[in-house]
Amino acid sequence: MFLAASSYASKVDFAFYFIIYTSVILLGLIVGFMLFCVIKYSKKNNPVPTQIEGHVGLETAWTIGPTIIVMMMFYYGYQGWIDMKTIPDDAMEVKVIGKKWSWSYEYKFTDNGVEKVKRSGTLVVPVDRNVKLRIESLDVLHSFYIPAFRMKQDAVPGTPYYMWFRATEVDQKYDVFCAEYCGDSHAYMRSYVEVVSADAFEEWVRKEPPPEEMGEKLFHEIAACSTCHSIDGSKLIGPSLKGIWERRGKVVTDGKERSIVADEEYIINSIRYPQKDYAKGYEGVIMTAFDETVLSDEDIAKIIEYLKTLK
Amino acid sequence: MAQTAAELSYTPYHRETSAFSGIFSWIFSTDHKRIGILYMISVLTMFIGGLCLGLLIRLELIAPGATVIDAPTYNAVFTLHGVIMIFLFIIPGIPAIFGNFIMPLQIGAEDVAFPRLNLLSWWLYISGAALLIIALFTGDKLPDTGWTFYAPYSTATEGNISLAVFAAFVLGFSSILTGLNFITTIHRLRAPGMTWFRMPLFCWGLYATAWIQVLATPVVGITLLLVILERGFGVGVFDPAIGGDPVLYQHLFWIYSHPAVYIMILPGMGVISDLLPAFTKRTIFGYKAIAFSTVSIAVVGYMVWGHHMFTSGMSGTAQIVFSFLTFLVAIPTGIKIFNWIASLYKGSIELRAPMLYTLSFIFLFSIGGLTGLVLGALATDMHVHDTYFVVGHFHYVMFGGLGIALFGAMHYWFPKMFGKMYNEAVAVVAWALIFVGFNVLYFPMFILGWNGMPRRYYDYLPEFQYWHVVSTIGSWILALGIFMMLFNLIRGITSGEKAEDNPWGASTLEWTVPSPPPLLNFLEPPHVTHGAYDFEAMNKGKKDSKKKKKGKK
Amino acid sequence: MDHAEHHEEHPMIGYGTYISVWLALLILTSLTVAIAGFDLGQYTTAVAMLVAVVKTTLVGLYFMHLRYEPKVFHYMILVTFLIMVVIVIFTFIDDYRFSYLNHEVQAEVHH
């Protein structure tokens, strides 16, 4: 069977196998009895049927029996779930932000008494440590799903929801999927969890990319603009941003066409209020709006610096 | 066979003349039998459309990456596949076709209570279907939300949602009218002596279904209307940008759509309860238990909708309550299954095509239902929700349940509806292909789902490919079987042998009228003196009437 | 069909009855409006709903003749009413819908 790598995964698997094995037995009995009757009481073997109206004892038996069985199933289901839902108090919090079509992660930490935020496009977590996820969405519904942890929680715009896990295997990399349909590239809204040792984690959190690389990282990983905008001129969901800086172009605002120059103001507006102007040819294509909580003004400035390099 | 006096002197319903001629004598007919046939043609057409889309989905998924279509098209294809299969195939399915044709015959009525509403219901069905097709060819982008139309994606996407949603609204209306008609018919038009507990179980299934149709459909109606208002005017009730709560949309949607799964399955269960006695020649085991379990499924079915929302961000208490009640639904369903297999005991079983479908229904539906328990359990659903495990589950219950029951019904009532017989050997081969193809197609989905393959995925990781390929091959076997079955039935209509009035020796009332029945169903007003599956009384009755006839001579 | 022959004619309801019901309805309406003036706090809505239910009952029993209809009608109405209650209660069990919308709440189950 495939790997189960979180603290509660084994309970989930137990509930699963309990239900499956019980079901297989029941189904076996049902099919067995059916086959037996079909042969034993075929028209040839039993030309004269016996009319049996019913039997109160049997009727009671197959009401009470299944009731007991399903209550057990409910109980084991509940057992595994209550673990998932009871978030340990000592858990380290990571913010998970879903948007069309990428996941990004934010870690708060203190460095010499200064509050800092680390952002990443991969969920890096220390092994054997309780991790609490605060799951948010910027646009539509998404669902944060790590099969190896048997864990899933929808990301609902407007409301954060919480989930937690404790990874049990070190130096592993697992897939993260989006499990709630969210548009064209739903199937590509993937990410990874990397489980590392506690020391490696501390080192990783504190490591900042050099400032000049930050714009690139934001563009490709954290804000993941690159899921919709190519940098090589090819057309994805949105227009390519190759040579965008100071490019002249046409946009559609409130149904009317107008010419613009892609200067700083225009780019900032396109990130903050993407539905105001549509690049011509992309009318109605809804881009996620990034407010200050997700991309600060400095972040946008860094992204613009990066865009300037895309000649 | 020598023709009896009755046969010589009646006009079958499809030959009857009316104020209209040609095709108009059908599409403007208020005769429940003609409307049943109209529904049969339109529902099966839609089914074939949906089936082709299903095959296209499977073809695309034969390998990772782009295979035959691009991602937006794929998303539109599964949305349409779902919408067509749910709203145009499976919900109208058995009630609209066989409920219309057979139910009035079974209770000894001349027609349904409101024949004109019945026709209106068909017209609404056609309008809904037309609107859906119009939605495909207008607007900038195909509707791509999945059949669940979840907000806020549905309120924000540029896809042509409003029209598609309106189509679903219209279809809901059609469904409501059918339900309203059947409740009134069963209350008011039962023949003298046809007491509630002498009714065939098929009628019980329809009766419970009809109540759900009447009391659940309006809720989805208003929900879909709100999606349209949201798109048009921004009323904001589901849009978090304005202040609304998308999870509330899910509550409202499932308040209808969970009871709707019982709209789908209860008529199918009714069919099975009718077919079993016909091919075992013995009364059904536990008639009342089956009747009551039908009603209790309908009732408890109203209280479990939250099991679709375990990962949506619902309160913990709600999750526990909904999970608990979900397990309770399994109990009446189990009672049915056990009574059915007990009905085989000491029968005199004939494995004709309808009976093969009946037995495979019990098998496939059980697999579907039992995997439903995995979904209903809290811990496991957190993992398998929105994966192929769910896709496997609902195809087993819907297609393996209702779909197979519908195929069985098509064979069983075929001689009554058309007065002809299909070729039995071809029917059995087609059944075998369907049965094998079905399992090869859908069983791998459980494995995929348990291993974490999400649903509604255009593309997937290479490690999932093996089972996807198996599944795609299964889809071809299944499709082959279905086309063979349809071909065989159509050939039966055009050039089948003439069928007797009661070719199966079944005990319910519809078999006492000529095949095909005359316009007003009964040549002599029926008088019911025994239960639906009372073979002894039926055989005695036959002897008595023969004696009488002899005596007259 | 057997029912069709002996459909019971319900007794003629006097004009006076209708007019009294109408007057009662108008009085109840003024009552609701008046009560809204006082501040009954959380009970305002409860009282308003209670009055609305009484008004509905009057309309149903007299204007819609339910008093004189066969029992089936009453059972059917009861079923519809119960379904409505079930839908509301079960939605309300999910109380995150109320708390979450305004402020942040923990998603844990507290035991």
Add this chain to the structure above:
Amino acid sequence: MSHTANVAAPAHIHKDYNGAKIGMWLFLFTEVLLFGGLFLIYAVYRTAHSHDFAEAAKELNVVLGALNTAVLLTSSLTMALAIACIHRAKKTLALTYLGITILCALVFMVIKYIEWSGKISHGLYPGSEFIMANYSKGQRIYFGLYYSMTGLHALHVIIGATILTVMFYVIYQRPNETHRWDVFGKDALNGCRVAILDKDGNEKWGSEIDESVKQVHLKMRYYSTPKRIKHEDYVSLENSGLYWHIVDVIWIFLFPLMYLIG
């Protein structure tokens, strides 16, 4: 024998008076649940944002709302009276009451129009910039619901009024009764005789049915007297009345929930 039964039968299916009423009530249930969905949404948001709802409700005009309640209640009365008059075969009076009912519907719509247009001119409508800028989430939802619920209700008033107008015409047309039998292809009728007899049983008019007859069409004129009134004469009016009353009942709930939250 059996074939005559075939021909006569459809007529008596339609005479199932209780059946027609059950059908109507079932339809009313769907209406109740249609609004039920909205009331459920209302209940959830009201619980979540009770303060905002109370604030937003202050924008509504209680006097107009109460007036409209009275108008609808009165129309329900006249509707019931119209049916009572038909029972007693008082056609003119019934038509008068029915007319008043339709008039009330119009008055209701006019008042509704005044309310809505007043609000809209102040920028109080869903999605308006004014609302988005000045109102909290709960208040925006309140207005979204206000327009959806009263709008859907108004739509029902319009539909109801249309049905009543049709009924007005139908009753006005009475006492002309038309009966039509298709006899074409019903061999059993061949050779039968259609006749009109006077009270002594003498034939005043008569004719044979042969192949050339396709339809028998009878147009009768009678005057409604209490004895002659049959269920068929007012079951459709009663059913329209039921619809009208349910529209009223929904308003009975909408009024306090929208206008009177303190």
